[in-house]
Amino acid sequence: MSFFAYPGKESYLVPDGCEVHELVAPTDDIQGTLEALADAVDAREVEPPVARPFRPDKPTGPLTADKVCQAIGAVFPERAIISDESNTSGLSLSAHTAGAPRHDVLTLTGGAIGQGLPVAVGAAVARPDRPVFALEGDGSAMYTIQSLWTMAREQLDSTVVIFNNRSYAILNLELQRVGAGAAGPKAKAQLDLGDTHLDFVQIGEGFGVPSVRVDTAEELNEALERAIAEPGPHLVEVVVPSLAI
Numbered sequence: 001m002s003f004f005a006y007p008g009k010e011s012y013l014v015p016d017g018c019e020v021h022e023l024v025a026p027t028d029d030i031q032g033t034l035e036a037l038a039d040a041v042d043a044r045e046v047e048p049p050v051a052r053p054f055r056p057d058k059p060t061g062p063l064t065a066d067k068v069c070q071a072i073g074a075v076f077p078e079r080a081i082i083s084d085e086s087n088t089s090g091l092s093l094s095a096h097t098a099g100a101p102r103h104d105v106l107t108l109t110g111g112a113i114g115q116g117l118p119v120a121v122g123a124a125v126a127r128p129d130r131p132v133f134a135l136e137g138d139g140s141a142m143y144t145i146q147s148l149w150t151m152a153r154e155q156l157d158s159t160v161v162i163f164n165n166r167s168y169a170i171l172n173l174e175l176q177r178v179g180a181g182a183a184g185p186k187a188k189a190q191l192d193l194g195d196t197h198l199d200f201v202q203i204g205e206g207f208g209v210p211s212v213r214v215d216t217a218e219e220l221n222e223a224l225e226r227a228i229a230e231p232g233p234h235l236v237e238v239v240v241p242s243l244a245i
């Protein structure tokens, strides 16, 4: 099932007339089954395609969400763990990290909100030997912002990047998808976080996390490199235009 429902649209993922065969149940022998499948289709010797190693250049100039993803792809260290709840701002993250050194991404599964920061805390507690990055939308961050305090208290080696687009931007897309094309100003105002400004630098500092706001790509590159070089938690607030109006 998909968890979103749109008027007049089916919310299940298997098309009509498509029969589903279960290859192996989660509790069965998954590895053995895949090996048997590889034998059956004579795929044992096939070399899997591997992405060619490459890093994007560091971005320059005024910031966009895409450039933030580019900067992260340019600098994050090998064996990093990325907890991604950047929502609309992170759409190009995988394009910029496809050829990056080996790392793990803990993705948003959807259906809830605020998982990114606590998941980063869990990753950093579990693997103190690996640098952790939390990529967070401003709206999502506010659901579990107290994770910053745990990062400070436990001195977790975590770099939190807040994409402050001053919006629940993705819900504007959802408004369009449900067909509410002529959403009025009251509805739109519910998704706008700009009028009462959230200052993530003050919030981060208040929880004991060294925090900085950046407006240009050059400042961002420098802030990320400093956060990576210094142990303990850091917060970088990036002010970016919203992808959805």
Ligand SMILES: Cc1ncc(C[n+]2csc(CCOP(=O)(O)OP(=O)(O)O)c2C)c(N)n1
Pocket (backbone or CB within 6 Å): 085, 086, 087, 088, 089, 111, 112, 113, 136, 137, 138, 139, 140, 141, 165, 167, 168, 169, 170, 171
């Ligand atoms: C408990 C809960 N409340 C509300 C929502 C609806 N919701 C989904 S995404 C979202 C906003 C995300 O905003 P932000 O993190 O700033 O990312 P952006 O959309 O701006 O990229 C909200 C409120 C939800 N999924 N779960």
Ligand SMILES: [Mg+2]
Pocket (backbone or CB within 6 Å): 137, 138, 139, 163, 164, 165, 166, 167, 168, 169
């Ligand atoms: Mg947002």
